[in-house]
Amino acid sequence: MDFDVIIIGSGPGGYVTAIRASQLGLKTAIVERAELGGICLNWGCIPTKALLKSGEVYEQLSHLGDYGLSVSGAAFDFAKIIERSRGVAATMNKGVAFLMKKHKIEVIAGEARLEKGSPAPKVVVALTAGGARTVTAKHVILATGARAREIPTVGLTSDGDRVWTYRDALAPKAQPKTLIVIGSGAIGIEFASFYRALGSEVTVIEAVDRILPVEDEEVSKAAKRAFEKRGIKFRVGAKVTKLSKSKSGVSVALEVGGKAETLEAEVAIVAVGITGNVENLGLEALGAKVDRGHMVTDSHSQTNVPGLYAIGDVAGPPWLAHKASHEGVHCIEHIAGLKPANLTAPIPGCTYANPQVASIGLTEAAAKAAGHEVRAGRFPFKVNGKAVAAGETEGFVKTVFDGKTGALLGTHMIGHEVTEMIQGFGVAITLEATEEDLMATVYAHPTMSEAMHEAVLDAYGKVLHL
Ligand SMILES: Cc1cc2nc3c(=O)[nH]c(=O)nc-3n(C[C@H](O)[C@H](O)[C@H](O)COP(=O)(O)OP(=O)(O)OC[C@H]3O[C@@H](n4cnc5c(N)ncnc54)[C@H](O)[C@@H]3O)c2cc1C
Secondary structure, three states: OOOOEEOOOOOHHHHHHHHHHHOOOOEEEEEEOOOOOOOHHHHHHHHHHHHHHHHHHHHHHHOHHHHHHOOOOOOOOOHHHHHHHHHHHHHHHHHHHHHHHOOOOOEEEEEEEEEEOOOEEEEEEEEOOOEEEEEEEEEEOOOOEEEEEEEEOOOOOOOOOOOEHHHHHHHOOOOOEEEEOOOOOOOHHHHHHHHHHHHOOEEEEEEOOOOOOOOOOOHHHHHHHHHOOOOEEEEOOOOEEEEEEEEEEEEEEEEEEEEEEEEEOOOEEOOOEEEEEEOOOOOHHHHOEEEEEOOOOOOOOOOOOOOOEEOHHHHHHOOOHHHHHHHHHHHHHHHHHOOOOOOOOOOOEEEEEOOOOEEEEOOHHHHHOOOOEEEEEEHHHHHHHHHHHOOOOOOEEEEEEEOOOEEEEEEEEEEEOOOHHHHHHHHHHHOOEEHHHHHHOOOOOOOOHHHHHHHHHHHOOOOOOO
């Protein structure tokens, strides 16, 4: 065997697993056909946050009067905003290269496919530099990620010109004056928020009856109101029947409540979901099980093929970087014979728009559907001292408890920097904190996090500042 473990794909699933493998003393190689760091660092999590920061700062300039400040000649250079975002991605990419070197992980640049082998499939790499190399290991981990889902039957296929996926939207030649975003999940909403902050006319189309459909209904409603206040338009319960291209832009035919409607814009972003990168890997010949574009795995990320594991986006939802890393560390610790904590820890989900949305655990509706007797609490930021002082009073915190046991089932937030606050409840849920533990916790004052405490107290009729 050339290695103990070969990992295919260097996103937050693959590269983090490689580091942990090396820490565990395993001889490790990672194969990558594009940039080290995967979608997350190069075309996803990180460059979008760089764009959103530019948008947020620019938007704040128009509210400087609220703070007794003024500035003249506020302006932006779109090309420089994109350049900064690409620079941030490049920095992160270099960081992964450094980490691979530091941990003595062999990086093989090229596209991998699998062939039958024992105790694990052989990895045949079409090298980026030309030629091929076959490498073997005791264990092979697929971390090949996912890509934007397209729906060619109704024209939802990117052309990089008028119809964009997230890749095009991250590095466009020019800012569109008018933009249609198809899909109101986190990715669609983040792009809508960024482009709107810079003044584009943005309409978001969503097939179901509310935006951010995985979030708690109260959060979805508040988010729609907050984004509409900033000028984003929404068409919910709207099914795209045809997207057609024209020289000047796109035309999107919709069906809303049984009625036909057409929207026009310079550009459309297709953000209708994700599909796993399972093609051209030789999986059919191995008899590997794939279900709706994703690898089928067990509770240790093992596939039905001996020696072959799959983690991260290619192993299915939630399609999140931290889920990919968490799964990868669990998988490699299991391979190394450790007894890693189980994979059932709840995964937080965040949308970094303005305002931000963050949640973990069950929504109120999901908790009720699962048979819990629900006790919910809420606390608005408009009566939180730090939020008032900072001029960030939009939004609220909601808690969902099991009324019988006092277990915290889920929490849901919308507001300024709630994506930082959610970790507090993540720790609480993972440690199975009860209402008593959470009520007895002392929160620093003044902080926006005090709203978390109050939302716990509210669920038990003990709220202090309402
Ligand atoms: C616009 C956008 C914003 C996002 N924002 C967030 C966010 O804020 N927070 C969050 O948690 N998640 C976010 N995500 C999702 C996040 O990027 C993914 O969940 C994460 O990247 C998955 O990690 P991964 O390691 O499974 O795969 P990836 O990061 O997709 O990495 C897979 C790697 O495998 C390589 N590869 C594929 N096939 C082969 C092959 N045959 N041979 C060699 N190499 C191969 C690819 O080139 C790629 O580099 C965002 C995604 C997008 C698109």
